[in-house]
Amino acid sequence: MAEIQVSVQDGESKAFPQGVTVAEALKELVSGKQRKQSVAVRSNGQLLDLSTTLDGDTVIEPVSIRSEEGLEILRHSTAHLMALAVKELYGDAVKVAIGPAIEDGYYYDFDREKAFSTEDFEAIEAKMTELVNARIPFERREVSREEAIKFFEELGEEYKLELLRDMDVDTVSLYTHGKFVDLCRGPHVPDASWIKVFKLLRVAGSYWRGDETRPMLTRIYGTAFADKKELKAYLQRLEEARKRDHRKLGKQLGLFTIQDQIGPGLILWQPRGALLRRLLEDYWKDEHYKNGYQLLYTPHIARQDLWKTSGHLDFYGENMYSAMEIDEVEYQLKPMNCPFHIGVYKADKHSYREFPIRWCELGTVYRYERTGALHGLMRVRGFTQDDAHIFCRPDQLEEEIFNIIDLNLHILKTFGFDQYDVYLSTRPEKYVGSDEHWELATAALKQALDKKELNYEIDPGEGVFYGPKIDIKIKDQIGRSWQCSTIQVDFNLPERFQMGYTGDDGAEHQPIMIHRALMGSLERFIGVLIEHYAGAFPLWLAPEQARIMNITDDQAEYCEQVYAKLRAQGVRIEKDLRNEKLNYKIREAQMMKVPYMLIIGEREKEEGTVTVRQKDGKNLPAMTPEAFVDLVIDECRRRDA
Numbered sequence: 001m002a003e004i005q006v007s008v009q010d011g012e013s014k015a016f017p018q019g020v021t022v023a024e025a026l027k028e029l030v031s032g033k034q035r036k037q038s039v040a041v042r043s044n045g046q047l048l049d050l051s052t053t054l055d056g057d058t059v060i061e062p063v064s065i066r067s068e069e070g071l072e073i074l075r076h077s078t079a080h081l082m083a084l085a086v087k088e089l090y091g092d093a094v095k096v097a098i099g100p101a102i103e104d105g106y107y108y109d110f111d112r113e114k115a116f117s118t119e120d121f122e123a124i125e126a127k128m129t130e131l132v133n134a135r136i137p138f139e140r141r142e143v144s145r146e147e148a149i150k151f152f153e154e155l156g157e158e159y160k161l162e163l164l165r166d167m168d169v170d171t172v173s174l175y176t177h178g179k180f181v182d183l184c185r186g187p188h189v190p191d192a193s194w195i196k197v198f199k200l201l202r203v204a205g206s207y208w209r210g211d212e213t214r215p216m217l218t219r220i221y222g223t224a225f226a227d228k229k230e231l232k233a234y235l236q237r238l239e240e241a242r243k244r245d246h247r248k249l250g251k252q253l254g255l256f257t258i259q260d261q262i263g264p265g266l267i268l269w270q271p272r273g274a275l276l277r278r279l280l281e282d283y284w285k286d287e288h289y290k291n292g293y294q295l296l297y298t299p300h301i302a303r304q305d306l307w308k309t310s311g312h313l314d315f316y317g318e319n320m321y322s323a324m325e326i327d328e329v330e331y332q333l334k335p336m337n338c339p340f341h342i343g344v345y346k347a348d349k350h351s352y353r354e355f356p357i358r359w360c361e362l363g364t365v366y367r368y369e370r371t372g373a374l375h376g377l378m379r380v381r382g383f384t385q386d387d388a389h390i391f392c393r394p395d396q397l398e399e400e401i402f403n404i405i406d407l408n409l410h411i412l413k414t415f416g417f418d419q420y421d422v423y424l425s426t427r428p429e430k431y432v433g434s435d436e437h438w439e440l441a442t443a444a445l446k447q448a449l450d451k452k453e454l455n456y457e458i459d460p461g462e463g464v465f466y467g468p469k470i471d472i473k474i475k476d477q478i479g480r481s482w483q484c485s486t487i488q489v490d491f492n493l494p495e496r497f498q499m500g501y502t503g504d505d506g507a508e509h510q511p512i513m514i515h516r517a518l519m520g521s522l523e524r525f526i527g528v529l530i531e532h533y534a535g536a537f538p539l540w541l542a543p544e545q546a547r548i549m550n551i552t553d554d555q556a557e558y559c560e561q562v563y564a565k566l567r568a569q570g571v572r573i574e575k576d577l578r579n580e581k582l583n584y585k586i587r588e589a590q591m592m593k594v595p596y597m598l599i600i601g602e603r604e605k606e607e608g609t610v611t612v613r614q615k616d617g618k619n620l621p622a623m624t625p626e627a628f629v630d631l632v633i634d635e636c637r638r639r640d641a
Contacts, residue, residue, distance in 0.1 A: 006054060009061040011625040022060065024191070030062055035225075039194065040069045042189045047073070049187040050138060065194070066226045075101040077138060077188040078195050078224040079108050084136075084180035085127035086110060086220075096182070097159040097208060097217055104234065105223035111159070116218045117151070121200040124220075131192050136178045138188035148172050148183065155181075159208065197231045197530055198224040201238070207372060208641045228456035238321060239479050246530035247376040252590060253535050255526075255543075256377065265374045265381030267523055272543040275572070277522060279541055281362055283414070284386055284519075291407050293358040293388060300339035300364060304330035309496055311432055315465040319367045337363035338490075338515055341389040342497045350501040355511070356396050360388035362522065367549040377527030384522045391499075397512050401448035401487060405470075408485050408518045414639055415541075416532060419475040420484075422454050425462035432466055433492040441489035442468040466492035467515075476532040484525065488515040536593040536615065540636040542572065546596040546628075548610070549576040549585045558605040562598065562625050569629045573598075590615060 002346055006025045007013035008198060022041050030038065040047050041060040047069065064070050076221035079099035086094055099108030110116060143151070151174075152160040160183050164172065175184045177192070189195065200222040208214040215348075225231040242248075250256045255273030262268060269277060273447040285295060295426065300534075304323050307313045312320065314336060323330040334340070341359050350357070364384045372378055392400050412420065424445055427438050445468055449456050463469050490513040493499075503509045519525035529537070539545055546566070550559045556577050564576045574594075576585045582599065589597050604610055610628060612620040623631070 004054060005057040007059045007435045009059055016054070018055055019053045021050065022048055022052045022054065024053065025060065026050070026062065029060075034064070035063060036090075037066060037070075039065040039073050039189055041283045042069075047187050049138070050190050052187075053141065064188060066191075071224075071226070072101045073187055074189060074195065074226065075106040075224050076186075077192075078198050079106040080138070080175065080177050080182055080184070081128055081131060081192055081195055081198075081199070082106075082124065082220065082222060083108050083110075083182065084178050085124050085131060087180050088131075088178075089123060089127055092156070095159060096180075097204065098163075099182070103527065105201065105221060107219050107221045109159075109208070109217040109219050111208075111215060111217050115205070116203050116220055118200075124198055125198075128195075128198065131178065132195050133193075134178075135191045135193040137191040138186075139176045140169050140173055140186055140188075141176070142173050145169055145172055148174060151181070152183075158403070188348070195224060197226065197228050198222060199231060201236070203497045205372065206485065207370075210370060210372070212370060212372070237478055241480070241531070244478070244531040244534045246378075246527040249530050249535040250376065250527075253530075253543075255530070258376075263381070264371055264377070265369055267377065267380060267382070273526075275543040276541065277526065279543075280526065284362070284411070287407065287411060288358075288388070291358075291403070292356075293360040296341060296344060296359050296361040296362060296363075298336070298337060298344075298361060300366070301331045301333055302339065304332050306339050307332055310336075310493060311465065311496065312336060312339075315430065315432070321366055321368055333366040334363075335365050335367045337361055337365065337385060337387045338493060338513075339497075340391060341514075342493060342499065345391060345499060346497065349509075350391075352393060352501055352509070355501070356390050356392040356400055358388065358390050360386075363387050377523040377530075380521075382526065385517050386519045386522060386525075388516050388518075390516070391494075391511040392514065393501075393503075393509075394512060397444045397450055397489070397514075398451075400514060401444060401470075402452065404487050404514065404516050405448060405452055405454070408472065408487070408516075411518050412472075412485070415529065416538070417474040417476075417484075421473045421481060422449065422456035422474070423459040423462070423471040423473070424449065424456050425459040425464075425469045425471055427463050427468060428461045428465065430465060433464070433495070437491035438468065441491060444489060445470050445487070464488055466490045474528070474539060476528060477534075480531075482524075482528045484520045484528070485518050486516065486520070489513075490515055516546050528531040536595075538639065539595050539632065541641050542593075542595050544574050544592065544594050544628065545572040545632060546598055547574050547576055547589045547592075547594045548598040548600065549582065549589070551582050551599070553577075553579065554602065555605045556599045559600050562600070562610060565625050566629060571629060571632050586613070596628075596632075 002018045003015045004018050005013060005014050008029045012029045016025055026035055026038055039047060040063045042063055043058050043060045065074055083096050083099055093112060095111040095414050097109035149164050164185060170181060173185055175182050175188060196531060200220060202221050204219045204221040207216055208215050254270050256270055257268045312335060320335050321333045323332050362384050364382060366382050369379055390400050426442060467488050467490040469486050469488040473481040474484045475481055494510050494513050500508045500509055501511055548559050548563050550556050559575060559577055563573060566573045586597060595615050598610040599613055600610060609622040609624055611622050612628060
């Protein structure tokens with residue numbers, strides 16, 4: 001029998017008979033803990049099951065079950081295990097759809113006349129444990145597309161059939177796990193005994209293929225880990241996340257509401273939320289003014305022809321709302337602000353001496369989102385982008401990107417975000433513009449990141465249709481990542497709109513356009529802030545910085561005087577002069593996450609002071625109202641969290 005050479009990356013090499021399995025090769029080449037934790041291998045850029053046979057010389061890299069890729073394999077396998085358990089429990093009464101691994105877990109979609117609920121979890125988990133103990137293997141085979149269609153027709157699995165009929169391939173891979181067979185690329189763990197630590201988490205409704213006109217399925221979410229400690233830590237994070245849910249806190253703190261009568265995905269800001277938003281907006285405007293930006297305001301609708309010229313109708317039309325007719329002309333709600341800023345640019349002629357031009361706008365845009373995708377402030381249909389567009393000469397591009405990164409990280413740090421992941425997103429399959437411009441734009445973004453010495457990952461194909469971009473995902477107090485900032489270089493729109501400026505040579509040139517949003521959208525960013533701070537905002541951001549409360553009615557008049565004095569000095573203060581017990585008032589203020597409570601008794605009234613109680617229950621020494629104003633001003637100036 002012919003021999004092949006199998007090598008472990010940066011390790012041993014050995015000759016094996018042709019057709020040796022990955023598992024057999026690993027047994028000879030890798031020892032101890034590394035071999036026991038190897039759930040798959042990477043070879044020539046592909047992940048392979050341990051049961052895969054090797055037919056030629058190859059270099060393999062073991063994939064640990066504790067690695068990101070290994071956990072994804074474990075979770076994908078657990079999704080199949082769950083599907084097998086469901087089929088064994090409920091038989092043909094359940095049709096299976098899709099079941100991928102996702103961040104921190106997995107899900108599987110099922111079609112059942114009676115939707116699954118969390119009450120079904122105990123039985124499903126028990127069956128999964130039984131199957132784990134049976135060590136049922138995962139077996140892969142390749143078949144023709146026609147053979148797979150015939151197989152799933154016999155099973156009556158209509159969702160698998162639809163997927164197959166939409167595929168333009170000759171062969172597909174199937175995985176058999178006990179009596180359950182799934183259309184799947186893999187890889188998977190060798191057998192069910194690798195799946196030791198798992199838990200079902202929740203159920204949700206999900207339209208087949210995300211289409212609201214298609215059947216509603218039940219999606220069961222779960223997670224799996226390599227050991228119990230990791231699962232326990234994850235469940236604790238989930239519990240903490242539930243406590244921080246911005247939808248719950250938004251209602252509790254009176255920040256925002258969403259009303260069916262108005263429409264899903266449309267935010268109504270309540271007074272406290274509107275004040276929080278104003279504080280954020282004022283800070284944003286001040287910082288942009290300091291950094292050489294000028295403020296713009298633009299309309300909410302425009303002629304449809306504008307969106308044809310910009311390319312949004314061709315590349316973004318499915319996310320835009322239907323046209324409306326005004327004076328026999330088609331108009332559409334704006335999904336972006338950029339064409340309007342170009343309109344401001346084209347109102348005048350420009351010289352090379354004016355550059356860079358930095359324009360910013362808190363511009364409200366409207367984008368279609370499916371009802372099932374809407375989520376509080378995080379996913380809405382109308383939102384305000386903290387938008388800006390910079391027009392510059394080619395020789396200024398790198399420095400402008402550098403400046404944007406500096407401003408971006410400064411603003412994020414001010415709001416308490418100093419941990420983040422950076423991605424450089426490259427050209428997608430569907431794009432406009434020349435390859436040369438794409439290469440220039442990508443190189444400029446990469447060079448700026450390198451000079452800034454920021455660690456970043458390449459995110460292939462995730463650029464926007466008109467240019468590459470830098471994405472920054474911030475991490476909150478409990479380690480979750482949130483898509484936030486984006487910086488995009490665009491040669492396309494200046495060309496489409498025939499933008500120009502007079503160069504130092506007297507000739508006409510085309511400017512480069514940089515799109516950037518630092519917070520992404522005010523709605524989403526405020527949602528993240530609520531969860532990051534668990535509703536207890538730092539003093540400079542707190543809609544209510546202090547609440548004054550009396551012990552008896554005898555101090556009510558003095559409370560009114562102090563209240564008026566502090567409010568006149570800019571302190572965001574409210575009063576609670578109700579005839580209630582002091583402890584009850586304190587508890588209510590604490591529930592509303594008020595940073596300071598000013599307590600007025602007879603002694604404070606006589607001495608002209610206030611007793612200051614912090615939200616954590618500690619009391620500061622008595623002080624005059626003027627001293628409290630100084631305390632607030634100093635703390636806000638330092639922007640202490």
